[in-house]
Every structure is written in structure tokens, then in C-alpha cells.
Amino acid sequence: MPGTSKASRFFELADQREYAFCQCINQIVRFRPVMRYFQLVSRLGDGWFWYALILVIPFLEPKTGAGLALLMALTGLTCTLTYKLLKRWLIRERPFISFPSINCGTPPLDRYSFPSGHTLHAACFQAILFMTMPKLALATAPFTLSVAASRVVLGLHYPSDVVAGALIGGLMGYLSALYFFSASLALFPGLF
Template sequence: MVNVSTPEPIDRPPMTQATLRMAWAQRLRSADLAAVHLISRSARPRIGRYSAIAISKLGNSWLYLIILPVIFAALGREGFRVVFLGALNAALLHLMFPIIKRKIGRPRPYQVDPRLQSLLAVLDEHSFPSGHTMTLSGVLTPIVLVWPGAILSAVALLILMAWSRIATAHHYPSDIFGGAILGIVLAYPLSILVLAIW
């Protein structure tokens, strides 16, 4: 009778909290990059490329000049408070986001993966958070607070801006979510406070 011995289990070191966090962070980074590859495909056809570039460029400042007359047409004199708050939110966010970007120092998707192509020049070298999305969410917050009927248009604008920033390979989805959350977290309480006293 042959004595078959069972193999002894291999001793693996237990996963530490730090190792587990690093493994999850790597998975999230991989998923983020895969999402950029998927979304950037929509900018390969000419219409997709031109749309992504145009929307991104509108987000540099032109979009706000388009929103301005819409606010006054819809809200009349009430629009002055909304415009003031939108400008205040944008100014405060523009003071914050370069500091956050330098502190985090995340490279843009096209810098990480050479298969991705940047469709237009960048305003700075860091990816997180998306300044376009952060500014837009900060400007749209007081508009929606005063004019709730604009919520669908506001969401559509944010989605279009988010798509364009990922499609141009300038941002990851997490940059977009981070920018939107930061914009709303600053703009909402400030807008509520100013609207309550003005």
C-alpha cells in the first residue's frame, strides 16, 4: 500500500491593511483607465472629435457667457443674485483647485498610456480634479437652487462636459466625480447662506 502524503500548505504572509489598500487602489486605477479607453472611442469619428473639443473649449469660459443671458431671461432681476453666486463659487474654486492638483499630482490619462491621444492642449499638467467639471457644478448649483426647473438642463450640461473631458483623454472618471463633488460641496452651503441673507 502506497502512503500518499498530502502536500503541506504553503505559508503565505497575511495581507496587511496597506497591501490590501494598494491592491484595491491598483484595481480602481485600472478600471479608471479602461473607462477612458472606452469613452475616448466615441471621439474617434470626426463628429465625436469635434464635439469633444468644442465642448471642452466652451468650458474654458464661453459656456458661461451663453448661460448668462438665459439666467436673466428666465429669472429677470433675480438673476443678479444667481450670477453673483455663480461668479463667487467659480472664483473660490479657481483658488482651490490648482493647490489640490499640485498636492495630488496625478498625471493625465494620455500621459500614462501612450495609446491615448490628447485632442487639444491642456491648461495644466495634473488630472485630479477636473477643473471644468468643478467650476461648472459650482456655477450650476445656485442656478438650480433658485430655478429648480433647470435641473435637467444642468445635469445634461454636466454629463456633456464630463464626456468631453474623458473623450479628449484629459481626465479619468474619478477626476470628473471628484471635481463635481468638490464644486457642489463648496457651492451648496455658500449659496444657501447667501440666498438666505440676500
């Protein structure tokens, strides 16, 4: 049975506590250029930015890029399964659904809010990049932060959804990168 009464009670309390902050942040969508920026970031965060990056990495890093791209793709699939299972089990409504005064800046990809899948993926890929290609990670960090911010600005997530997504995704990315290094060292001892 999806969801639990304990989780429901917890999220009802959390929703009330985060509502004022969400409403305040959401007011920024009144400014059309800001709204357009976050809508674009959200759209690219649907996966398009990461798909393009995964395709480019083998060219940026000829020795390990193909393996890294494959690792990112497989870890991304694991992230998708993880957040979908959590959303189905925990069932937290999105802020714009629970509070009509919060504007929905762009249609969501799925029904529930916790955790933020966009942030989970962005943090995961960012962690992998910080451990494997730090210069590229610094270049992509502003995009990752914008993706996380877009979730609250567009009325799609509570801040706690974003924080949870970042923590889960960051941990998944870190563990994947550790696996990548250990597997690479076992297969190619002189590579690093």
C-alpha cells in the first residue's frame, strides 16, 4: 500500500511550515525573464542537458570517458527508479496542488513532490563529475544550482524535497564514482 499515515502526517506538518517560504520564492515568477530562465533550466533539467553531456564526455576524456558516460547513464537510470519508488511510497502533493496561491510555472513530469527528481539527478551527476572531472564539474555547478532553485521557484517542490533530492542524488553519485574508480583500477592498474 503506497504511503503511510506517519509519512502523511509528517508531510502535512512540513507543508504548513514550508508554505510561506514557497509562496515568497514563487512570487519571482511574476517577472517574465526570471520565469523564462527557470522554465528553460527546468526543461533542460528534464534530462536534455545531462544526455548531451553524457554524449560529449567520451570526447572530452578519451581514456576513461566512455566508461564514465556509461556509468552516468546507468546511475541516472538507478536515480529514476529510486525517486519514482520514493514518490509512490511517500505520496507528497506538490505545493501548487496543496496551496492554490502558489503558481505552477511549468507542468510537472509526474504527480508527487518528494523527493525532487530533477535535483536528485543533477546532484548525482554533479557528484560524479566532481570526483572524476573537477574542471567540468565547476563549469556545470551553476546549472545544477539553477535546477535545484527552479523546483521551488516554479512551485513544483518544497525546499525539503530539493534538499532530500540533493542528499540522495549526491550520495548515489559519490558511491557510483567510487565504484568507477575501484573498477577502473582493477581493470586498468596504471590508468589513474
